[in-house]
Amino acid sequence: MADSKADTSHKKIFNKAYDFTKADEIKAQGLYPYFKPLQATDGTTVQIEGREVIMAGSNNYLGLTNDPRVIKAAQDVISTYGTGCTGSRYLNGTLDLHLELEEKLATFMNKESCVLFSTGYQTNEGSIQTIAGRNDIIFSDRDNHACIVVGTQVSNAKTVRYRHNDMEHLRTMLEKSDPNAGKIIVSDGVFSMSGTLAKVPELVQLAKEFDAAIYLDDAHAVGVIGDGGRGTASVFGLSDEVDLISGTFSKSFASLGGFIVGDRSVIEYIRHHSPAHIFSASMPPANVATVLKSLEILQEETWRLERLEEISNYMRKELRNLGFNVWSSQTPIIPVVIGEMYNCFRFWKDLFEAGVYVNAVVPPAVPRGQALVRTSYMATHTDEHLDKILSAFKKVGIMHGIIDKNGRSLIDVEA
Structure with missing residues (x-):
């Protein structure tokens, strides 16, 4: 079979596709955070690439997908x-x-x-x-x-x-x-x-x-x-x-x-x-x-909304106490600002290695220089889950110079 690129590269309509190399460049560095296939899930934890991680990036707010x-x-x-x-x-x-x-x-x-x-x-x-x-x-x-x-x-x-x-x-x-x-x-x-x-x-x-x-x-x-x-x-x-x-x-x-x-x-x-x-x-x-x-x-089961609010308030407070910039979140969606795009990808990867899955969000979805990891929480997250998430954020945040051990931010980004 003829090479598909050779067959179509002369057609100008596809130039933009062949010129798009950014995803391959990020993959080559082992930093690509998207389209990760979940192999199994109980909602709050998932299996990805043979590893069990805490899911802190799902919109499964009430925790009902596996009920x-x-x-x-x-x-x-x-x-x-x-x-x-x-x-x-x-x-x-x-x-x-x-x-x-x-x-x-x-x-x-x-x-x-x-x-x-x-x-x-x-x-x-x-x-x-x-x-x-x-x-x-x-x-x-x-x-x-x-x-x-x-x-x-x-x-x-x-x-x-x-x-x-x-x-x-x-x-x-x-x-x-x-x-x-x-x-x-x-x-x-x-x-x-x-x-x-x-x-x-x-x-x-x-x-x-x-x-x-x-x-x-x-x-x-x-x-x-x-x-x-x-x-x-x-x-x-x-x-x-x-x-x-x-x-x-x-x-x-x-x-x-x-x-x-x-x-x-x-x-x-x-x-x-x-x-x-x-x-x-x-x-x-x-x-x-x-x-x-x-x-x-x-x-x-009104406790689900009550628990969700409790978790949201707790995680927002504790992430701020660690020194992270979480903007002005008011809901279970809590962004953690990292800064530059590649720094965000590296932070995401190390957080994943530490057992926590979140979502890397980079420009143009957010302003340049304000790439972030988007965290979101479920009513079914346990206190143990939350503590492990915070522990991972603290470890990776200090490692990457985002925060220091005294709960201070070390990056300068607009709130």
Whole structure:
């Protein structure tokens, strides 16, 4: 067989692919931290490359991915519904399970209606482009997740990006906008890299003042924070003031898929007009059953949210006491700033060798010079797990000159 590169290298469209060598360079140095295959997992610990490590980089916030009740719920429905739906919700892909989950999520979130999507990414990408049209303006936080950014890009609406959580800048942009245009403010509820919350009270105030709607992506908030796990707006008692709230099932709900809740008329419009909903196969039965059981457990076992908050506060405090910069995290997502990209990769590797798995995050996902390791925690982490994580961070942090033995930071990066 002819060499594939030789066959296609003359085609300019592929030049960018052949010019991309960064990943191979990092692999050659033994520092590549991505696409690591998990060989086994019980949730809090995983087997990677034949070694057991503590998982401190998962979004399995409630620790339900390996819960026997959740596994059984998924298994039980397969004998009735099979393994997939083989069609979109619009045509042959709607099960009574989908309708049950939509009803229960709408009730849980205290909204009139809900529609499911096949992934969390599609939820935001598909809903934003559907709601915001040619004569509308989207005001989007610059740190919003990629799926929101793509949703704004494929929308026919004008998009204005305001500085991250900068309400004065948002006000300025709103003041400059066409007063007759439809307006929607879109923001992550919990920002996935920093673990900080959107300034919901200020967003609500500005939305009222400028006749704008509010859309919160609560992928890292529903089942994590707020009243009974109802997300960011509920932290402030402002759920009724937020028009649309989206979420995902790939985190606290131990599955895959997404949803958006709001007024019935708005949700019905999305249901009948969103290409991402209409032209995608629906969530498989086992996925839906997993979410239904996870939602039930979330409401019955309130200790999981309490334990998650306890762990988050403890780890944030202790990492700061060691001298690490954890930005202004307010959630189970706790970043630890390392600095330069290659230093971050080396730190990640030594932490892995010390028995702790986290996520290396480098530019452009974070500002240059502020590469970090993103840690996140589960309600099922034990005190022993937490102490081992902290011990590993202390050892590796001192080794790399990030902190000293007296709990002082030795790197100079902007908080």
